[in-house]
Amino acid sequence: MDEDFSAQWQFHAVSNITGAHSLIRSFAEVNPDRTALTGISWGGYLTNLVAGVDHRFAAAVPVYGAGFLHEESAWDGQFDSLGIEGTQDWVYLWDPSSYVGHARIPMLFINGTNDFAYFVENWQKTANLASNAQYSMIPELKNSHLHGAEPGEIYNFISTILEDKNDFNSSIKLKQKGSEVGYSIAPAPKEVYLAFTAGDKRSPERDWQLIPIDKVKGKVTIPSDARLWYIYWVDESGNRRSGEVLSN
Numbered sequence: 707m708d709e710d711f712s713a714q715w716q717f718h719a720v721s722n723i724t725g726a727h728s729l730i731r732s733f734a735e736v737n738p739d740r741t742a743l744t745g746i747s748w749g750g751y752l753t754n755l756v757a758g759v760d761h762r763f764a765a766a767v768p769v770y771g772a773g774f775l776h777e778e779s780a781w782d783g784q785f786d787s788l789g790i791e792g793t794q795d796w797v798y799l800w801d802p803s804s805y806v807g808h809a810r811i812p813m814l815f816i817n818g819t820n821d822f823a824y825f826v827e828n829w830q831k832t833a834n835l836a837s838n839a840q841y842s843m844i845p846e847l848k849n850s851h852l853h854g855a856e857p858g859e860i861y862n863f864i865s866t867i868l869e870d871k872n873d874f875n876s877s878i879k880l881k882q883k884g885s886e887v888g889y890s891i892a893p894a895p896k897e898v899y900l901a902f903t904a905g906d907k908r909s910p911e912r913d914w915q916l917i918p919i920d921k922v923k924g925k926v927t928i929p930s931d932a933r934l935w936y937i938y939w940v941d942e943s944g945n946r947r948s949g950e951v952l953s954n
Contacts, residue, residue, distance in 0.1 A: 707788065707792055707795060707796060711799065714799070714800075716752075716755065716799070716800045719752055719755075720752065720755050720756055720759065723743075723752065723756050723760070724756065724759070724760045727741065727743075727760060727762065727763070731762065738762070739764065740764055740868040740869075741762065741763055741764060741868075742763055742764055742765040742766065742767070742864045742867070742868055743756060743757065743760075743763045743765075743766040743767070744766065744767040744768070744769065744860055744864070745768060745769065745771065746769045746770060746771075746851050746854035746855060747769070747770045747771060747823065747849060747851070747854060748771065749769070749771065750768035750769045750770045750771020750772070750816075750824075750854075751768070751771035751772070751773075751802060752771070753766055753767070753768035753769075753771060754768050754771055754772070754773060754802035754805060754806040754809075754832065755800075755802055755805045755806075757805070757806060757809040757811060757813060757836075758802075758804075758805030758806050758807065758808040758809050759805060759808070761809075761810055761811070763811055764811060764812075764867055764868055765811055765812050765813070765814075765863065765864050765867045765868065766809065766811055766812075766813045766814075767813065767814045767815075767816060767859075767860050767863060767864065768813070768815055768816070769816045769817075769854045769855075769857070769860070770816070770817055770818070770821055770823065770824050770849055770854060771802070771824060772802060772815075772817070772824040772825075772828050772829040772831075772832040772833075773801045773802030773803035773804075773805075773806065773828065773831070773832040773835075774801065774802075774803050774827075774828035774831050774832060775797075775801055775802075775824075775828065776793050776796070776797050776801065777827075777828055778825050778827075778828065778908070778909070779823060779824065779825060779828065780822060780823040780824075802832055803831070803832060803835060806832060806835050806836050807835040807836065807837075809836050809837065809838075810837060810838070811838065812838045812839075812840070812863075812867055813833075813836045813838060813839050813840070814839075814840050814841075814842060814859065814860070814863040814874075815829065815832070815833040815836075815839060815840070815841050815842070816842045816843075816844065816847075816854075816857055816859060816860070817829045817842075817843055817844070817847065818843070818844050818845070818846055818847025818848065818849065819843060819844070819845050819846055819847070819901070819903070819912070819914045820846055820909070820910050820911075820912065820914070821847070821849050821909070821910065822849055822910045823849060825908070825909035825910070826843070826909050826934060826951055827909065827934070827951070829843075829951075830843075830950060830951040834950070840863070840877075840947070841936075841947070841948045841949065841950065841951075842857065842859050842945070842946055842947055842948055843901070843936060843938070843948040843951060844857070844946050844948075845901060845914055845916055845938065846914070857946070858944065858945070859874070859945045859946060859947075862874040862943060862945055863945075873943045873945070874941075874943065874945055875893070875941075876891060876892065876893055876895060876939070876941040876942070876945070876947060877891070877892060878890070878891045878937060878939070878947075878949045879891075880937070880949060880950075885927050885928045885929075885930065885954075886925065886926075886927055886928075887925065887926050887927075887928060887937075888924055888925050889924055889925075889926070889937050889949070890924055891921070891937075891939055891941075893941070893942055894921065894942070895921055895939040895940060895941050895942065895947075896939075896940045896941065896942060896944075897918070897921065897939060897940040898918070898919050898920075898921040898937065898938070898939045899916045899917060899918055899919060899937070899938045899939065900916075900917045900919050900926050900928070900935060900937065900938075901914055901915070901916050901917075901935065901936050901937075901938045901948070902914065902915055902917075902928065902929060902932040902933075902934065902935035902936075902954075903915070903932065903933055903934050903935075904929070904931040904932055904933055905933065906933065916938065921939075928954055929954075930954075932954040933953065933954060934951055934952070934953055934954070935951070935952060935954060936948050936949050936950060936951045936952060937949040
């Protein structure tokens, strides 16, 4: 943080990504209107930054990576060492919450309920800033490059946009009145669950429960002790999807 803006790591990382994008778009075999961006963990963090500044991509999928890192994350100790003013400067310059709200493209946000680095609440707050976001909060998805590259949802989401396929097209509507929630998912999914946690520990240590619910009935009662909850479903193409993670 003591270096000039243009000397800092994130500046060069984002510059390298956008430069590589320009190079790829220049190739004769590439349709410049059909490029997409994805990254895992810190690469997901960078995906959020780049999606907000390089508007030439057609889609983006950050895996794990999220913003609001100063509001609890694996980097709490680093923010403590920066102090209040230094943290404010870092958030302004480099937190995804300062950038992803400028993204104009469809984005799929993927994470796991117990990710050790990017906590659930901050991940959802980040996704809510994007103007065209979909979610895949996968129960207990582990954090590693191996596990982060595994979800077929990454390819299905991108190919649906870039290749005019139809492998990622379901959506959910919610209507809540007190503890009663009505939902409709179209097209009809294979499986639907209520995912919730009553835990008050830090995000990675919480216990989550996954309860099958009637995909036809379209109603569910949120347990009174649920602190966070969301509707989780598997669509007709096998994609693991989720609605917004909400507090009770």
